[in-house]
Amino acid sequence: MPAHISRDDVAHVAKLARLSVDDAELDTFTAQLGAILEHAEDVEALDLADVPPTSHPFDLVNVLRPDEPGATLTSDAALAGAPQAEDGRFRVPTILGEAP
Amino acid sequence: MSASGETAVAIAAVVRSGRRSAVDVIDEHLARIEAHEGSVHAFNLVTAAEARAQAAEVDRRIAAGDDVGPLAGVPVAVKDNLCTNGVATTCSSKILEGWIPPYDATVVQRLAAAGAITVGKTNLDEFAMGSSTENSAFGPTRNPIDLSRVPGGSSGGSAAAVAADFAPISLGSDTGGSIRQPAAFCGVVGVKPTYGLVSRYGLIAFASSLDQVGPFADTVEDAALLLEVIAGHDPADATSIPQPSPSLVEHLDDGVNGLRVGLVTELIGDGIHPDVAARVREAAEALAAAGATVEEVSVPAVAYGLSAYYLIAPAEASSNLARFDGVRYGLRVDAPTTNEMMVATRTAGFGPEVKRRIMLGTYALSAGYYDAFYGQAQKVRTLIARDFAAAYDRFDVLLSPTTPTTAFGLGAIADPLTMYLNDICTIPTNLAGDCAVSVPFGTDRDDLPVGVQILAPSLGEVTMFRAARVVEAAAPARSSAATDGRFHA
Structure with a gap:
């Protein structure tokens, strides 16, 4: 039985998902995700070429409201839960990998 | 029943008539929470002061002659992934610890508008991901029926709160069984409504095409009343069905004479504990005795759910x-x-x-x-919806177990995939967008509650509740030894 997901794959998806995993976690997650994907083989093996995909229980349509101003959260309320805010904006550390 | 042996319907009736104050009702439930919450841990937060203040306001309005609503003075517990304005909402995750939402979820607004009083925010598996409430960052909830066992999950705190009589009703969310599975484990009623029937505005999203908010209660009538209160179109949720809330309580006693009930072959055989399967067959017999026709029906694609x-x-x-x-x-x-x-x-x-x-x-x-x-997987979702549609051409409702087993012990399941298998009977309904209810029906050999699942097509809630009411009426009472054992495991 070939491995369904390699240790390198797990390290890659962790990076994509902005998660840091140590060596022991990599081993654990690789085994666990492998077992789940192995179970999913029953679905992988089905011939569904002629079956359309379903992404949602019913067909979604755009829902519009009248273009009129209404009550919204104030800037202060929206920023109240932020770890850091400044001048009405969310504050973050340096971006683009520049060291401060 | 509530602490006083009363349902939400009974509490609202006495409070609305002024025969009993909402403050008295809330104090009684808060006292029960204080006595037993230490051993159950149903809540991440008990909002005692806010609840007393809201109850006093309900009493003041009733004295002034106002119509306070169908849930006047009724204590309700709310899953901690529903936003509550000014009250911490954590999803049982460290990543949201201490966060205070600046708005109420639509369902929370509707509870308040109906006169209900929120007594606290209930524990869950982190971000509603789990089947035991052991994945909470703030410690597990225990099953009030047997404190050595899990309450199920992810809405384990909401199920336990009702089972422990901390509140007669509560709200959970169900993405793959997170209301129905804990309802079955704790011996209460739990409903996963049709996708789009209840607003998701203010429900912190897990899987947006599957998530749905729904009620827990001790009785089918209370569950139907609570669903009536929270259902109906919400302009703030683009996936909300543009229809008013259905009349459910009105039709509860319409019976099942002539109703066509299909027992799902794929969900009654291998992998289902024989005691659980036996209770489901007995529930089927009860429906037949009440005038329904019952036949087995194959829904093949549920095997891939x-x-x-x-x-x-x-x-x-x-x-x-x-x-x-x-x-x-x-x-x-x-x-x-x-x-x-x-x-x-x-x-x-x-x-x-x-x-x-x-x-x-x-x-x-x-x-x-x-x-x-x-x-x-999206194509399999199409197959499941097709197979259900074919079954619903021949049957009004379907019947299955809610869970393959009864409640298991804390720490008993460590492997993720084994834990996921808890949801094999409940997941297909979420993938199809249909509705289903878990109704307690007897016990297994260890006196643990068994849940019977009644499934219905999209917006089939009226028929689903009629069948649920018949199953509830036929359910054998739990032995007094089991009920006396609460909090003494």
């Missing part, structure tokens, strides 16, 4: 949980750059099951695997 679900739900979760990045709310772990800050925050803030599902979903959506996993 688990695999499809564990590709689709993690895929949606990996996208939804990208918003927890230390910028706008909740935890931030400081680091020199924004990218490092996000990695450090998410690594420290999410528990192992959430990380597992985020990675699984990221993988299922990633280049080279999308078609094999996510795309294929």
